[in-house]
Structure formats: C-alpha cells, structure tokens
Amino acid sequence: MNQSKISVRYAKAFFQHMLEKQKLDAAITDVQLVYNAIQEIHDLQNLLQNPIVKPSQKKIVFDTLLSKKVQAETLRFFYVIIDNSRENLLADILRNFIDMYRSHKGITKVTVTTATKFSSQNTQEITDFISEKFNTKVELHEQIDNQLIGGFVLRINDLQYDASVKSKIKNIKKEMLKIV
Numbered sequence: 001m002n003q004s005k006i007s008v009r010y011a012k013a014f015f016q017h018m019l020e021k022q023k024l025d026a027a028i029t030d031v032q033l034v035y036n037a038i039q040e041i042h043d044l045q046n047l048l049q050n051p052i053v054k055p056s057q058k059k060i061v062f063d064t065l066l067s068k069k070v071q072a073e074t075l076r077f078f079y080v081i082i083d084n085s086r087e088n089l090l091a092d093i094l095r096n097f098i099d100m101y102r103s104h105k106g107i108t109k110v111t112v113t114t115a116t117k118f119s120s121q122n123t124q125e126i127t128d129f130i131s132e133k134f135n136t137k138v139e140l141h142e143q144i145d146n147q148l149i150g151g152f153v154l155r156i157n158d159l160q161y162d163a164s165v166k167s168k169i170k171n172i173k174k175e176m177l178k179i180v
Contacts, residue, residue, distance in 0.1 A: 004092065006086065006089060007089050007092035007093045007095075007096050008096050010081065010086065010089070010093045010096075011093045011094070011096035011097040011100060012096075012100065014027070014077050014093075014097060015027075015097055015100045015101070015104075017073070017077075018073070019104075021073065023071065023073065024101065024104070026071055027071065027073075027074060027097075027101075028097075028098070028101045030069075030070035030071055030074040031074070031094050031097050031098060031101075032098065033069060033070065034066065034070070034074075034078075034090075034094060035091065035094040035095065035098065037065075038090065038091045038094070039091070045091075047061060048087045048088055048090055048091075049088050055082045055083060055085070055087075058082050058087060059079055059082055062075065062078050062079070062082070063075070066078070078090070081093065105137065106136055106137055107136065107137045107138070107139050108130070108134060108136040108137070108138055108139065108156060108157060109139050109141065109157070110126075110127075110130055110138050110139065110140050110141065110154070110155065110156050111140075111141045111142075111143060111154075111155040112126060112140065112141070112142055112143070112152055112153070112154050112155075113142075113143040113144070113148065113152060113153040113154075113155075113164075114142070114143075114144060114145070114148065114151075114152045114153075115144070115145065115146055115147075115148040115149055115150050115151070115152075115164075115165075116144065117142070117144060118142060118152075123140065123142065126140065126154070127140050130156060134156065147166060148164040148165065148166045149164065149165035149166050149169070150164065150165040151163045151164040151165050151166075151167075151168070152164060153167075
C-alpha cells in the first residue's frame with residue numbers, strides 16, 4: 001500500500017477519534033509539539049527510522065519524553081503506530097493530522113518570507129488582509145531570508161506572490177539580456 005495513503009488513514013483515524021471525544025483542540029497542541037520535535041531533533045528522526053531499535057525501547061523513549069507533555073490518548077496513538085511498525089511515517093501522519101485540523105477549523109496556512117523581520121503592525125495588516133480577502137482564519141508563519149534583499153514572498157496554499165527585490169533584479173536582468 002502507498003505510504004501516503006497509510007499516513008492519511010492513521011491521521012484520519014486519530015482525527016475522528018479525537019473529534020468524537022471532543023479533544024481536538026488539545027490533540028492539535030500535542031501533535032504540533034511532537035511534529036516540531038521530529039523536525040528539529042535529528043536523534044529523534046534517527047530513532048523513528050531505525051529498524052534495529054525494538055518497539056518496546058521506542059515506547060520507553062516516547063513515554064519518557066512525552067508522558068507529562070501530551071494527553072494519554074495521544075501517547076496511546078503513538079504506541080499504536082509503533083506497534084504497527086509505522087513510526088517511520090509518524091512525521092507524515094502528524095502533518096496530515098495538522099492539515100485535517102486546519103481544514104476542519106477553516107484555517108489557512110500563510111507563509112511570509114522577508115529579508116528582515118516584519119513589524120507587528122505589518123504582520124497584523126497582512127493577516128487582516130488575507131483573512132478578509134480569502135474569508136478564512138490565518139495561521140501566519142514568518143521566515144527570514146537575507147538573500148531577498150528587500151520586499152517579501154507571500155505563500156497562501158498553492159498561491160505565491162513574490163514582491164522581493166531579488167526577483168525584481170532577476171527580471172530586470174532577463175529583460176536586459178533580451179535587449180543585448
């Protein structure tokens with residue numbers, strides 16, 4: 001079976017379970033915590049990908065790291081994933097869960113990349129504009145990329161608006177080369 005289908009099925013099962021238990025908002029906090037940890041901690045990634053480490057040892061690590069930070073149901077869900085030897089798919093499962101949660105709550109993920117940090121006023125203006133334009137709640141993620149020189153790149157789902165100085169210079173260069 002396709003790994004992406006497996007990830008979606010596990011995410012959907014956990015999503016439905018937590019929705020029925022009316023613990024969806026608490027579950028998203030748990031899921032984001034673990035998802036961010038997997039993204040940032042390479043040793044945790046290696047543990048999840050390592051087939052030599054026994055499932056019982058992986059459960060001990062999860063219990064030690066998470067028992068006081070996540071709900072018992074979330075921890076049991078991770079145990080099910082480990083018991084079924086799907087821990088190598090955990091990051092995908094959690095990402096799918098987050099996407100389902102956003103869809104359920106009507107939240108749009110927006111990423112704005114700038115050369116320097118936006119002021120809180122600029123951030124609020126962007127959030128308000130997108131919220132009004134797309135009739136959605138906005139989850140804004142900010143990134144800094146010094147190579148943009150100035151301006152910003154805005155990503156909303158599959159849409160991208162590039163208002164960076166870097167892209168403007170690139171376009172001018174293309175036009176200049178056409179003339180020559």
